[in-house]
Amino acid sequence: MSRFYRKSLLVVLALFLSIGMVSPTQAESKAEGGGYWVPKDMVEKVTELMEEGKPIGDLGIKQDQLQKTEGIQPLNELMKEDQQSKTTYRVNLAPPFKTAEGEWAPPAFDYDHIQTTDECQRHPESSSETGYIKNRYSFCWSHVATYQVPVKCIGPICDYEGVQFQFTEIGYGSNQSRKMRVFYTIEDIQVTDPALNGAKLKIDMVCESKLNVGDCQEDPDYPATERTIAQWKNTNYSTEIFTSEAPEANADNPDKIGYMEFWPKLTFTHKARKFEESIDGIKQKVRFDSANYMFVFPDQYYWQGAVFSNATPIFNVPITKPEFEMLKEAGEHWKFAMDHPEQTKPEMIGKQIPGGVGDNTLTRMYSKRHQTEYNRNRSKTSRVCAREFANEDRTGKQCDEFPFASTWQGSSTNGSDNFSIRLISADSNEAAGRWLGAWYAYDRVLDGDPFQVEVEAPEKIATIRSEGQPQEDQDHRSSDNFSIQSIPSYATKLQWKVIDGPTNVQFDVMKDISFDVDPTILNDLQFESETDVVTGDNLYIANPENTNGESFTVEVYAIP
Structure with missing residues (x-):
């Protein structure tokens, strides 16, 4: 290597070092x-x-x-x-079952x-x-x-x-x-x-x-x-x-x-x-x-456990499944109480009943630790039932309350009349009570733990009034626009019911698109037709047939 080349290389290396170019x-x-x-x-x-x-x-x-x-x-x-x-x-x-006894x-x-x-x-x-x-x-x-x-x-x-x-x-x-x-x-x-x-x-x-x-x-x-x-x-x-x-x-x-x-x-x-x-x-x-009350009648004991507690359980009641038929009456009451509190007994203006998904939670109250409060719930429920159903035949029936007596939102402990009572068969009431008690232990729901209740049952999500033929100056439309939103998470289908008017009516559902051709969303619907779940705004009833010119009302239900 020449002296000149070595000198040039040293100059270049020095330059690299000076500007941060390193090995x-x-x-x-x-x-x-x-x-x-x-x-x-x-x-x-x-x-x-x-x-x-x-x-x-x-x-x-x-x-x-x-x-x-x-x-x-x-x-x-x-x-x-x-x-x-x-x-x-x-x-x-899984559902409860009946023993040989x-x-x-x-x-x-x-x-x-x-x-x-x-x-x-x-x-x-x-x-x-x-x-x-x-x-x-x-x-x-x-x-x-x-x-x-x-x-x-x-x-x-x-x-x-x-x-x-x-x-x-x-x-x-x-x-x-x-x-x-x-x-x-x-x-x-x-x-x-x-x-x-x-x-x-x-x-x-x-x-x-x-x-x-x-x-x-x-x-x-x-x-x-x-x-x-x-x-x-x-x-x-x-x-x-x-x-x-x-x-x-x-x-x-x-x-x-x-x-x-x-x-x-x-x-x-x-x-x-x-x-x-x-x-x-x-x-x-x-x-x-190590709660010593995680017990399921008659002989199951769960004295200690470890759970992922940073999540609120939803007590799911799938009453539309045949194997849960025994819970149908109780479940229907619970759902009605959460969905329509103003229509429940006892009557109270502005009544609000907690427990539903997305609503205020229920809180477990272990009855033997809070015996006085639990007894007050049961006592008040009994008194109100005797008053509200004094003139009804209660043979084979019991008074069901929601929220449950084993919660701090029960009839007395909620501090008001924000609860519902209904007469249901003793069989359904006893099955539901045994099932709830088992779930507390199986899921380690401790005293003071929050939870929500969801009853899987058909839920009405829309009502539409339709004429018996396309509206004036319309080729297909026979109703005003409606929307389908807020589908419950358990729903897998929609059910379409015609509740008045012609019994064999047939119709389509179309979507109103501004400045474009309206597409047909669903075809040939009849009484109790079931379809996949669709959601959206600006839907309307179209192309009604077999109406004899009579108007009709359609109710849409989300079903499990």
């Missing part, structure tokens, strides 16, 4: 790289950039998310958080767990900030994680190698012990360089006691798991288990409640590149208890 080894310690939880709608773009070796941080995705510990909190604050949760889940309980018995308890990672990932809430709480005993969270390792940098510009995978955790509670376990997997593992197969990924479920120091006990037989990426490809799952030590019962905590929060910490290490990054998943809360 790859020096740049490596300054380049960011990082770990990312990738939003669902950005996975495709992130994967493309990762494969090209380009930085994904420019997409604005938050990286290196780390959870903070918050320490011990008061019980009332933790329970308040549960009560204010906007998350709900629907209870799926003719008494109603509750169904057997059955865990309705999330069974597979696919079941978790298909649910739209599985990647949300709260995760998917299927019920009190099953929770899951699933997200794509991406790590980028800087491998070659010239100044601030780097090339990257990356690893990406789908992380899924499924949490399981218990109705038998103060124990919860977390099963987790990583799937769809991709690396942009085979060398990354030797890098290590450690997954640790971190937990924090929230009420008592013994709320979070990690099982030493199920520690955090660290494997190389190649090993994770071969064995892609692991488990961690946590238990809670029951505190002494006292006046403020008679059910020996404990709380903990847990979250996943994923740490990716590439020693050769001197790269290590950790990212934390979302927090989830677990409540433990």
